Amino acid sequence: MPKILIIEDDTAFCQMLSRFLTKNGFAITTSYNLHNASEKLKHTKFDVILSDVRLPEGDGLDLLLRIKSEFPETQVIMMTGYAEVKTAVNAMKKGAFDYIAKPFTPEEILNIINKALKAGDTSSNEKVQKSASHKKKETTSTKPQFVAGISESSQQMQQYIELVAPTSMSVLLVGESGTGKEVTARMIHDRSHRRNQKFVAVDCGAIPKEIATSEFFGHLKGSFTGAIEDKMGHFEAANGGTLFLDEIGNLSYENQVQLLRALQERKIKRVGSTHEVSVDVRIISATNENLEEAVEEGRFREDLYHRINEFSITIPPLRARIEDLLQFATSFLEDATKELGRNVTQVADEAKEVLLHYSWPGNLRELKNVMKRAVLFTEGETLKSEALPQKLKNHLKSELKGTDFSKETYEKERILKALKQVNFNKSKAAKLLQITRKTLYNKINQYQLDV
Numbered sequence: 001m002p003k004i005l006i007i008e009d010d011t012a013f014c015q016m017l018s019r020f021l022t023k024n025g026f027a028i029t030t031s032y033n034l035h036n037a038s039e040k041l042k043h044t045k046f047d048v049i050l051s052d053v054r055l056p057e058g059d060g061l062d063l064l065l066r067i068k069s070e071f072p073e074t075q076v077i078m079m080t081g082y083a084e085v086k087t088a089v090n091a092m093k094k095g096a097f098d099y100i101a102k103p104f105t106p107e108e109i110l111n112i113i114n115k116a117l118k119a120g121d122t123s124s125n126e127k128v129q130k131s132a133s134h135k136k137k138e139t140t141s142t143k144p145q146f147v148a149g150i151s152e153s154s155q156q157m158q159q160y161i162e163l164v165a166p167t168s169m170s171v172l173l174v175g176e177s178g179t180g181k182e183v184t185a186r187m188i189h190d191r192s193h194r195r196n197q198k199f200v201a202v203d204c205g206a207i208p209k210e211i212a213t214s215e216f217f218g219h220l221k222g223s224f225t226g227a228i229e230d231k232m233g234h235f236e237a238a239n240g241g242t243l244f245l246d247e248i249g250n251l252s253y254e255n256q257v258q259l260l261r262a263l264q265e266r267k268i269k270r271v272g273s274t275h276e277v278s279v280d281v282r283i284i285s286a287t288n289e290n291l292e293e294a295v296e297e298g299r300f301r302e303d304l305y306h307r308i309n310e311f312s313i314t315i316p317p318l319r320a321r322i323e324d325l326l327q328f329a330t331s332f333l334e335d336a337t338k339e340l341g342r343n344v345t346q347v348a349d350e351a352k353e354v355l356l357h358y359s360w361p362g363n364l365r366e367l368k369n370v371m372k373r374a375v376l377f378t379e380g381e382t383l384k385s386e387a388l389p390q391k392l393k394n395h396l397k398s399e400l401k402g403t404d405f406s407k408e409t410y411e412k413e414r415i416l417k418a419l420k421q422v423n424f425n426k427s428k429a430a431k432l433l434q435i436t437r438k439t440l441y442n443k444i445n446q447y448q449l450d451v
C-alpha cells in the first residue's frame with residue numbers, strides 16, 4: 001500500500017483528506033506542522049508527500065529541499081491557494097513533482113497522486129486501481145515520453161501494436177518485469193477506438209484471493225462484512241474501454257473461472273446482487289511467466305489462456321535490445337531533467353560505456369531510476385560516470401579485468417562485443433558504438449577482424 005504523508009495546518013481539511021485517501025487504498029500519516037513532519041520522516045519512508053506551501057513555522061519549500069536531498073525517490077506534491085501558483089512553480093523547479101490548487105476535486109487529487117507514484121516508481125510499486133484515477137487527462141509538462149526504440153525487435157513490436165490496436169482482439173503481453181508491458185497496453189488503448197474511454201489497470205498479483213470477486217465485479221452494501229457501501233468493480237469501471245490485467249498468472253483458479261465466465265458472457269453480477277450488467281471491455285493481459293507452462297502444469301486454465309491470448313506480443317528484455325539503450329537513456333534523462341528542474345543535456349562517453357555494459361535485470365524501470373538518480377547528482381550539463389551507481393561501474397570493471405588496457409585492445413574488444421550484440425549487423429553496430437559505418441569498416445580493417 002503506497003504511503004502518503006499529508007502536511008497541512010488546516011486540521012479539519014487535513015482530516016477530511018486523510019479519510020478520503022485512506023478509503024481509496026493509501027496508508028496515510030498526517031502532520032499539522034513542519035516539526036512534526038520532520039519527526040515522521042525520521043521513521044518512515046513515504047512514497048508521496050502532500051504538503052501545503054504555507055505552514056505555521058515556515059514554508060513548505062525548505063522541507064521540500066530536505067526531502068529531495070534525503071529521499072530522492074519520494075515525490076512531493078505542493079498544495080496551494082489560487083494566488084500561490086508562482087510559489088508552486090518555484091517549488092517544481094526545486095524538485096516538487098507537481099502542485100495542486102485548492103479547492104480540488106477528489107478525482108484531481110487521485111489523478112495527481114497516481115502520476116506521482118508512477119513517476120517515482122516507488123519501492124512498493126503498487127498499482128492503484130481506483131477508477132476515478134484512470135480518467136484520461138491532458139499531457140502535463142512532466143509526462144514521460146514514449147520511446148519506440150531502433151532495434152529490430154522494437155520495430156517489430158511497434159508494427160504489431162499498430163496492427164492489433166484498432167481491432168478488439170484480446171492481447172497478451174509477455175515480458176520480464178520493467179520491460180514496458182503497461183506502457184505498451186496503454187499505447188494499444190490509445191490507438192484503439194476506445195481511446196476516449198477508460199483504461200483501467202489492475203495488478204492481479206496484488207489482490208488478495210478473498211476480495212478478488214468484489215474487486216473485479218463490485219458488490220452491494222451489506223453483502224459481506226466490511227461492505228459498507230455499494231462498490232463498482234473494475235469491469236464496470238472499464239466499461240466501453242480497456243481493462244489491463246497485469247500479472248494475470250497470479251490469479252487463483254477460482255478467480256480464473258469467474259473471469260472466464262465474465263469474458264464469455266460479457267455480463268457480470270455484483271457480489272450480493274441478482275441483477276446482471278452487460279459490459280463491453282477489451283482485455284489486455286500481461287505476464288512475466290510462461291503461461292503455456294502454467295497451463296501444462298494445471299496452474300492456469302487452458303480455456304482462459306486462449307481467451308486472453310488472441311494476439312500475443314513478446315517484449316524483449318533490455319539486454320536483448322541493447323541498441324535501444326542510449327535512446328531510452330536520453331529520453332529518461334530529458335524526463336528527469338524536466339521533473340527535477342535541472343539542466344543536464346548530455347551523457348559523457350565514459351558514462352555511456354558503463355550503461356552499455358550493464359545487464360539491466362530490472363529492465364527499463366531500472367534504467368529510468370538510474371538516470372533519474374544520476375540527474376539528481378549531476379551539477380552541470382554533462383552526466384558523468386561518477387553519478388552512476390557503483391554496482392554498474394563494478395560490472396564494467398569486472399568485464400575488463402584480465403584484458404590489457406592498451407587503447408587498441410580495448411577498442412577491439414568493444415567493437416567485437418557490439419557486433420556480437422547486434423548479430424554482426426554493421427550498421428547497427430556502428431549506431432551502437434556511435435561511430436559512422438565508414439569508421440567501423442576502417443577499424444575492422446585496422447584490427448583485421450574476421451567478421
Ligand SMILES: Nc1ncnc2c1ncn2[C@@H]1O[C@H](COP(=O)(O)OP(=O)(O)OP(=O)(O)O)[C@@H](O)[C@H]1O
Pocket residue numbers: 118121144145146147148175176177178179180181182183184246288331364365368
Ligand atoms: N517505450 C517506452 N518509452 C518510455 N518509457 C518506457 C517505455 N516502456 C517502459 N517505459 C518506462 O519503464 C518503466 C517500466 O514500464 P512498465 O511499468 O510499463 O513495465 P512493466 O513491464 O509493466 O513492469 P511490471 O511487470 O513490473 O509491472 C516505466 O517507468 C515506464 O514509464
